[in-house]
Amino acid sequence: xxxPLLSVKHxxxxxxxxxxxxxxxxxxxPGECLGVxxxxxxxxxxxxxxxxxxAEPDGxxxxxxxxxxxxxxxLDIKAQLGVVAQMDTLDPDFTAAExxxxxxxxxxxxxxxxxxxxxxxxxxxxxxxxxxxxxxQLSGGMKRRLSLARALINQPRLLLLxxxxxxxxxxxxxxxxERLQVLLQEGKSILLTTHFMDEAERLCxxxxxxxxxxxxxxxxxxDLIAQHLEPEVVEVFGQGATALxxxxxxxxxxxxxxxxxxxxxxxTENSRTLLDALQAWPQQRTLHRPSNLEDLFxxxxxxxxxxxx
Amino acid sequence: MSQIQNQIWAPPRLSxxxxxxFRRNFLVWQKLAIPSLVGNIAEPLMWLVAFGYGLGAxxxxxxxxxxxxxxxxxxxxxSICMSAMNAATFEALYSAFSRIHVQKTWDGIMNAPxxxxxVVLAEMLWAAFKALFTxxxxxxxxxxxxxxxxxxxxxxxxxxxxxxxxxxxxALIFNALAKGYDFFxxxxxxxxxxxxxxxxxxxxxxxxxxxxxxxxxWLPLSAAVDLVRPLFMDRWPEHALRHGLVLLVFSAASxxxxxxxxxxxFRG
Numbered sequence: 001x002x003x004p005l006l007s008v009k010h011x012x013x014x015x016x017x018x019x020x021x022x023x024x025x026x027x028x029x030p031g032e033c034l035g036v037x038x039x040x041x042x043x044x045x046x047x048x049x050x051x052x053x054x055a056e057p058d059g060x061x062x063x064x065x066x067x068x069x070x071x072x073x074x075l076d077i078k079a080q081l082g083v084v085a086q087m088d089t090l091d092p093d094f095t096a097a098e099x100x101x102x103x104x105x106x107x108x109x110x111x112x113x114x115x116x117x118x119x120x121x122x123x124x125x126x127x128x129x130x131x132x133x134x135x136x137q138l139s140g141g142m143k144r145r146l147s148l149a150r151a152l153i154n155q156p157r158l159l160l161l162x163x164x165x166x167x168x169x170x171x172x173x174x175x176x177x178e179r180l181q182v183l184l185q186e187g188k189s190i191l192l193t194t195h196f197m198d199e200a201e202r203l204c205x206x207x208x209x210x211x212x213x214x215x216x217x218x219x220x221x222x223d224l225i226a227q228h229l230e231p232e233v234v235e236v237f238g239q240g241a242t243a244l245x246x247x248x249x250x251x252x253x254x255x256x257x258x259x260x261x262x263x264x265x266x267x268t269e270n271s272r273t274l275l276d277a278l279q280a281w282p283q284q285r286t287l288h289r290p291s292n293l294e295d296l297f298x299x300x301x302x303x304x305x306x307x308x309x
Numbered sequence: 310m311s312q313i314q315n316q317i318w319a320p321p322r323l324s325x326x327x328x329x330x331f332r333r334n335f336l337v338w339q340k341l342a343i344p345s346l347v348g349n350i351a352e353p354l355m356w357l358v359a360f361g362y363g364l365g366a367x368x369x370x371x372x373x374x375x376x377x378x379x380x381x382x383x384x385x386x387x388s389i390c391m392s393a394m395n396a397a398t399f400e401a402l403y404s405a406f407s408r409i410h411v412q413k414t415w416d417g418i419m420n421a422p423x424x425x426x427x428v429v430l431a432e433m434l435w436a437a438f439k440a441l442f443t444x445x446x447x448x449x450x451x452x453x454x455x456x457x458x459x460x461x462x463x464x465x466x467x468x469x470x471x472x473x474x475x476x477x478x479x480a481l482i483f484n485a486l487a488k489g490y491d492f493f494x495x496x497x498x499x500x501x502x503x504x505x506x507x508x509x510x511x512x513x514x515x516x517x518x519x520x521x522x523x524x525x526x527w528l529p530l531s532a533a534v535d536l537v538r539p540l541f542m543d544r545w546p547e548h549a550l551r552h553g554l555v556l557l558v559f560s561a562a563s564x565x566x567x568x569x570x571x572x573x574x575f576r577g
Contacts, residue, residue: 052420056576075326075422089417093337103338105329154421219361 003156005030005065005189006051013046013213022213024060028158033180033190035204037197037293039301042236043213044193048162049258051191052083058130065157079107082149086163088309090135094147096122097131104153116242117153124147126175137307148179159183159190165199197293199238206236207293211301221293228296229269230255234274235287244284249277260303267291317471317569317576323430326423330431331438333414336440348442353392354450360384371513378542386541387510389447390472390533396443397473398501400436401480402493408432409484415527415575423561425575429568433477440473443464459543468540472533475556478563479529485570504530529559 004027013021014126021043028034036044041200048281049055051062053071090099097118104114121286122128125145127138135143151159164180165173173196180203184190194200195246201221209217209224217224234254236244244250245264253274254266268274271288278286338345365380373383408414417429448466451457483496507517508530517525525531532552539546546552 037325054575075424078420078422081420083420085416085420087413087416089413089420091333091337091414091417092412093340098336102329102333103417105332105419106326106418106423108326108329108422151420 001184003066004028004132006123007063008047008051008060009063010060011047011057011062012171013043013050013055014058021050021057022076024213024215026215026218028189028191031184031187032089033184033192033204035200035207036191036193036210037195037297038198038209038210041212043190043302044210046213047160047210048160048191048193051160052078052081061165073302079154080157082151082154082159083145084159084161084164086166088135088143088147090143090146090150092135095134095207096138100147100150100153102151107154108153112227114153121149121152124152124179126179138223139172139176141168144168144172144176145179148176152183159212161190161192163193163195163276165196173199175196175298197297201293209297209300215299217296225291225293225296226297229291231291231292232268232271233289233295234266234271234278235263235267235289236266236278236281236284237287238284241284244281248250249280250274253277258299258303260298265295267295310468317572318565321430321565321568322424322426324424324427327427327431327434330418330423330428331435333339333418333548334408334431334435334436345552346442346446349392349396349439350446350450352395353388353443353447355549356388356391357381357385357451360388362568369431373513373542374539374544374547376542382456382541383538384511385451386538387508387534389444389451389469390504390508390530391510392458393440393444393446393469393472393533394476394501394505394530397436397440397475397477398480398496400439401432401477401494402487403490405436405481406487406490406493407486410575419550425572426568429481429564429571433474433564433567436477436480437470439475440477441470444469444473457541457542461543463539465537468533468536471553471556472529472537475529475533475560481567482563482570485567485574504528507531509534513555526554529556532556 007027009025011017011021011024012077024047026034034049038044044159046055050057051070053074056071064070064081068077070077084158091102094102100118100121101238104117119128119186121277122131123140127146127149130138130142135146138146148164164183165176177199180190184203192203204221206219207221207224208215241262241264242259245259250266251257254268256267258265266274275286275288311546361381363386365384368378368380371380418428419425445466469555480496483493487493507521507525508528514525514531516520532555535545536549536552
């Protein structure tokens with residue numbers, strides 16, 4: 001077994017008498033993309049902040065690379081990290097290229113080295129034509145990609161990305177995913193938090209599901225789905241659909257039934273007979289699909305809206 | 310709790326990593342230097358013209374250090390300290406606050422290997438540099454107007470940098486406490502404006518009632534004025550060591566407090 005790039009053990013964080021991260025342990029192997037998913041307030045960002053030494057843990061241990069400890073070896077560690085925070089922190093007064101230059105200087109890199117990297121990074125971020133544009137002139141997706149390029153200026157061993165695609169339109173999101181996949185193919189390691197289950201499924205080798213600061217599941221996306229869910233889902237919606245959840249004939253054909261709003265979710269091992277039975281209600285609309293991460297997420301963390309969401 | 314208190318009040322851990330942060334501010338300023346310069350020297354020059362020439366015509370001469378000097382010289386030598394104070398204060402309050410809260414520049418920097426202590430140091434020195442820059446421009450104008458030709462102005466120059474450092478450290482305390490720009494009004498109204506009138510810029514401090522003088526003599530702006538004014542008249546300041554110490558103590562103590570409060574603010 002290789003040494004993990006980041007190994008977090010029994011991490012605890014409290015704010016007052018509220019425990020926001022509760023005995024959390026996880027690790028990242030070299031070349032791996034680990035996704036952290038969880039509802040708002042699950043402790044994702046707090047965990048990242050502790051991993052960056054920006055928040056003080058109340059307990060536990062954070063070890064990086066060659067047994068460097070956060071916060072003790074914070075500067076050594078950060079020299080080898082690339083970070084994209086939830087909020088863009090680009091300098092509005094600088095062009096894209098200047099943003100990269102100024103940020104590279106924080107790592108103590110000589111200007112000559114940085115200037116050599118800038119065209120490559122701009123190209124990687126699909127911003128070659130925007131090198132002289134200021135962040136205010138860039139779209140949301142461009143800004144996020146510039147933030148990603150900036151995080152790569154020091155050629156980091158590990159990337160920490162906190163919701164890198166939140167607020168982006170589908171085109172921009174897909175371009176971001178594609179860029180992240182390129183990085184993974186190059187052998188970079190990524191820790192990623194996200195709200196998007198398709199993002200997690202697409203990019204992550206392994207997932208960590210957090211809720212109320214605790215780890216409630218961990219594993220490969222496909223394994224997690226197989227482990228926690230029936231393979232197929234039939235969604236039924238339309239006027240009076242929710243009453244179907246009480247139909248004995250249908251209940252017998254589903255392993256598990258959930259009602260959310262006007263939709264009934266029938267989780268089943270075999271959808272054929274269920275779909276046949278549903279023919280008796282031709283006015284209802286049905287959607288038959290394999291179960292996915294979103295189902296898993298909702299099963300594990302519940303469908304109710306969080307108060308702090 | 311006490312352990313966290315200890316960490317907040319731990320001595321500053323400073324390194325040369327402040328330099329790229331200072332350079333960042335310098336690069337922004339380069340882009341805006343000319344408008345910024347106009348803003349920085351226009352107001353002090355208006356004071357000088359309105360009070361120096363206007364009021365000066367009525368006042369005539371003022372006694373300073375046993376000799377009569379023209380009021381415009383008396384005022385110019387004091388108001389340049391006020392300019393250093395204002396330039397440093399504005400930068401360390403409004404501009405630094407924008408960088409912290411609006412632009413989140415500091416958050417970005419701290420994802421790189423730069424310690425908060427070094428970021429605070431960089432902001433402090435940057436605000437002091439801005440003060441030095443403003444003061445240099447005003448000195449140039451004063452030389453042009455022939456207000457003083459004392460060669461000792463060369464000594465006044467680094468002293469004014471020191472004044473910039475003192476007020477930049479003090480302003481950073483309020484920067485660390487502020488929740489919004491409005492908060493800075495208190496600092497101006499309660500501290501800087503009274504200090505401006507009590508430090509002997511517009512009139513000699515002997516005019517103040519004795520009990521007010523007791524306090525006024527130990528204000529950092531008074532120390533600055535007492536150091537700088539004689540240099541304009543080609544004389545060496547009296548009690549230079551004492552005044553220097555006042556500035557030093559205010560700087561060091563303020564920097565430490567500002568750093569502690571900023572650490573507390575950034576501790577998640």
